[in-house]
Amino acid sequence: MDSTNEQRKRSSEDLPVEVIPASKSQKLAVESTEDSVQTIKDSHDSWKKGVASIKKEFLAEDGARSKQDDFDDDDAEASRTARGDDSKGKGKNVKRKGKRRGQNHARQLIQAHENIKLCASVVDPMDTLHTCNYGVENCKFSHDVEAYLAQKPEDLPGECPVWKEFGYCPSGLKCRWLGSHYDKEKKVLIYRDDYVRKNEQEELNWISGGDKNLLQKRKISLDKSEQITEWLDKNYKGKTATQVREDAKEHAASYIEAPFKIGEKKDLRFKDSKIVAPLTTVGNLPFRRLMRSLGAEVTYSEMALCLPLIQGSKSEWALVKAHETEYPGFGVQLAASKHWQTSKAVEAIAKLAPNVSEFNLNCGCPIDMLYRKGEGSAMMENPNRMIRVLKGMNYCSGEIPVTVKLRMGISNEKPLAEQLAHKLLAEGDVGAITVHGRSRKQRYAKEADWDYIGKVGQIVKDYNEQQVEDKDASDRHPVYMVGNGDCYSYEDYNSAIKRPGVDSVMIGRGALIKPWIFEEIQAQQYLDKSASERLDIVKNYAHYAVDHWGSDEFGINTARRYMCEFLSFTYRYIPVGILERLPPKLNQRPPPWKGRNELESLLGSPDYKDWIKITELFLGKADAGFSFIPKHKSNSYE
Numbered sequence: 339m340d341s342t343n344e345q346r347k348r349s350s351e352d353l354p355v356e357v358i359p360a361s362k363s364q365k366l367a368v369e370s371t372e373d374s375v376q377t378i379k380d381s382h383d384s385w386k387k388g389v390a391s392i393k394k395e396f397l398a399e400d401g402a403r404s405k406q407d408d409f410d411d412d413d414a415e416a417s418r419t420a421r422g423d424d425s426k427g428k429g430k431n432v433k434r435k436g437k438r439r440g441q442n443h444a445r446q447l448i449q450a451h452e453n454i455k456l457c458a459s460v461v462d463p464m465d466t467l468h469t470c471n472y473g474v475e476n477c478k479f480s481h482d483v484e485a486y487l488a489q490k491p492e493d494l495p496g497e498c499p500v501w502k503e504f505g506y507c508p509s510g511l512k513c514r515w516l517g518s519h520y521d522k523e524k525k526v527l528i529y530r531d532d533y534v535r536k537n538e539q540e541e542l543n544w545i546s547g548g549d550k551n552l553l554q555k556r557k558i559s560l561d562k563s564e565q566i567t568e569w570l571d572k573n574y575k576g577k578t579a580t581q582v583r584e585d586a587k588e589h590a591a592s593y594i595e596a597p598f599k600i601g602e603k604k605d606l607r608f609k610d611s612k613i614v615a616p617l618t619t620v621g622n623l624p625f626r627r628l629m630r631s632l633g634a635e636v637t638y639s640e641m642a643l644c645l646p647l648i649q650g651s652k653s654e655w656a657l658v659k660a661h662e663t664e665y666p667g668f669g670v671q672l673a674a675s676k677h678w679q680t681s682k683a684v685e686a687i688a689k690l691a692p693n694v695s696e697f698n699l700n701c702g703c704p705i706d707m708l709y710r711k712g713e714g715s716a717m718m719e720n721p722n723r724m725i726r727v728l729k730g731m732n733y734c735s736g737e738i739p740v741t742v743k744l745r746m747g748i749s750n751e752k753p754l755a756e757q758l759a760h761k762l763l764a765e766g767d768v769g770a771i772t773v774h775g776r777s778r779k780q781r782y783a784k785e786a787d788w789d790y791i792g793k794v795g796q797i798v799k800d801y802n803e804q805q806v807e808d809k810d811a812s813d814r815h816p817v818y819m820v821g822n823g824d825c826y827s828y829e830d831y832n833s834a835i836k837r838p839g840v841d842s843v844m845i846g847r848g849a850l851i852k853p854w855i856f857e858e859i860q861a862q863q864y865l866d867k868s869a870s871e872r873l874d875i876v877k878n879y880a881h882y883a884v885d886h887w888g889s890d891e892f893g894i895n896t897a898r899r900y901m902c903e904f905l906s907f908t909y910r911y912i913p914v915g916i917l918e919r920l921p922p923k924l925n926q927r928p929p930p931w932k933g934r935n936e937l938e939s940l941l942g943s944p945d946y947k948d949w950i951k952i953t954e955l956f957l958g959k960a961d962a963g964f965s966f967i968p969k970h971k972s973n974s975y976e
């Protein structure tokens with residue numbers, strides 16, 4: 339390792355800033371002058387109260403920068419608005435006092451429109467999927483390539499990242515870097531000899547418009563789900579838990595086709611896995627691709643709703659897509675409360691988009707829209723329903739394991755996950771149980787309860803040990819237990835993984851704010867990434883985003899918008915080199931601070947206009963009509 343790298347890798351033991359355990363800090367105080375005693379005491383107290391301690395020389399004068407105190411993870415989790423649908427409602431138990439903060443109700447994908455809309459059939463001669471059924475005369479879109487090119491805005495600077503990677507750009511004439519792959523003289527698009535076609539370009543689980551249509555018209559046969567639905571309706575619905583248990587053996591024999599037992603399904607191998615949490619909106623394909631490149635081993639789709647999936651909804655099927663680097667290790671997360679819906683969705687995905695390592699049932703989502711329908715965290719209040727849903731999913735998923743993501747419960751006073759773990763282990767045939775150590779009512783401001791997560795871990799551990807005693811261990815794999823909540827450093831990870839029965843730690847916001855978190859866990863050190871290294875990460879995200887959404891006007895606008903969503907997390911990173919105390923904590927908020935150079939300050943800016951500026955470094959100037967309203971709108975610059 340070279341000396342620069344050496345310098346960057348620091349653990350809390352060798353950081354020049356001392357990690358002061360409570361006892362030592364008291365000793366220091368006795369030896370210091372009265373003033374410094376007060377400073378150390380104040381700073382230690384505020385650190386404990388959730389204020390990040392910044393070295394004096396990096397504190398910004400009040401008003402020089404806005405404070406990073408305006409983020410709201412509850413709002414972030416509760417929103418599907420950036421995707422175009424609106425489920426931002428808060429649970430009735432999570433009511434806000436006074437005016438709702440944030441501007442989510444107005445957040446929409448407002449796209450700039452081109453003056454001339456080119457017919458898809460002339461955009462790219464290589465695209466055989468798009469033909470025009472109307473002809474030049476009757477088509478409502480233009481076939482006039484010359485006129486289109488004459489009014490097209492100037493190219494963005496640099497080379498088309500899609501063409502650079504694949505030797506072929508599916509955005510064709512609409513590409514904003516058209517000059518990279520267009521011969522002006524001959525008026526033809528250029529393809530490199532080794533070009534890769536669009537449908538071969540690294541994305542998996544792509545399903546055709548035709549298949550979505552067939553789904554909509556119910557013309558794709560989903561026999562297994564129909565069989566299991568009928569069976570579950572007959573044998574499970576309306577029965578008490580005891581009746582169901584008593585009948586269980588008899589039922590197993592009457593399955594139309596015996597379902598895979600947990601030991602016969604693929605092993606998830608979740609021991610010490612580096613897992614990124616499912617994250618609506620921000621956990622999109624480009625982000626997950628980025629996390630894979632930075633060491634993640636398991637990634638999840640954003641939560642997809644089963645009903646729109648089985649109705650062939652384009653936007654819901656887009657969520658099932660994965661980058662080739664995500665498979666194996668890619669889980670599709672589903673939400674629904676009815677077993678016919680989950681069974682059908684699982685069967686359709688297993689049939690049409692089979693590059694899936696796991697189907698995860700979301701039983702933790704707090705948002706009101708789902709809760710009111712009995713979905714998400716509401717499933718925890720109806721364990722029999724949860725078991726029915728899981729049985730259906732298991733039957734239809736074949737050898738793909740089914741897993742479940744829980745919260746602690748609905749309220750802190752009455753946690754449910756322990757009880758549920760017993761039931762899931764006895765009846766659910768799940769490959770893994772994940773517990774987010776918060777209740778539905780609990781907001782992100784309060785820390786996740788790892789003691790409770792450990793209790794569930796113990797239950798799973800006892801179960802696995804019992805299974806080994808009861809049977810030959812070789813014909814089964816264990817049920818894995820994954821803990822989740824507030825992991826933001828290798829130190830958090832170490833203390834989490836020490837809990838009994840906890841096989842892995844799932845990381846959500848920690849990965850968004852500090853995408854190199856798995857590298858730190860691997861190195862068991864804090865990495866003081868320079869601002870330019872961090873900008874490189876953002877640059878990769880930008881390229882992956884353009885690869886995914888396209889290099890035309892629409893693609894770039896979409897990429898810019900999701901990049902702003904990503905930057906609305908990355909700005910919260912406080913470089914370890916300017917922190918006075920470690921470990922950094924997710925819930926700590928800093929006083930106004932400035933970076934060690936201009937770029938570091940820019941990357942730490944809470945002003946969304948600066949995020950747009952950062953996108954412009956890679957995606958060109960934002961259109962005058964581009965608007966991005968962050969969830970946690972900062973007013974300090976206005």
Ligand SMILES: Cc1cc2nc3c(=O)[nH]c(=O)nc-3n(C[C@H](O)[C@H](O)[C@H](O)COP(=O)(O)O)c2cc1C
Nearest residue numbers: 414415615616617618641774823824825845846847
């Ligand atoms: C922006 C955002 C989106 C989320 N979306 C989902 C989701 O789609 N499905 C899910 O199960 N949990 C979702 N969660 C919850 C996370 O998966 C995770 O359980 C939670 O953030 C706690 O982990 P962390 O402390 O590591 O962030 C979301 C959380 C956030 C902040």
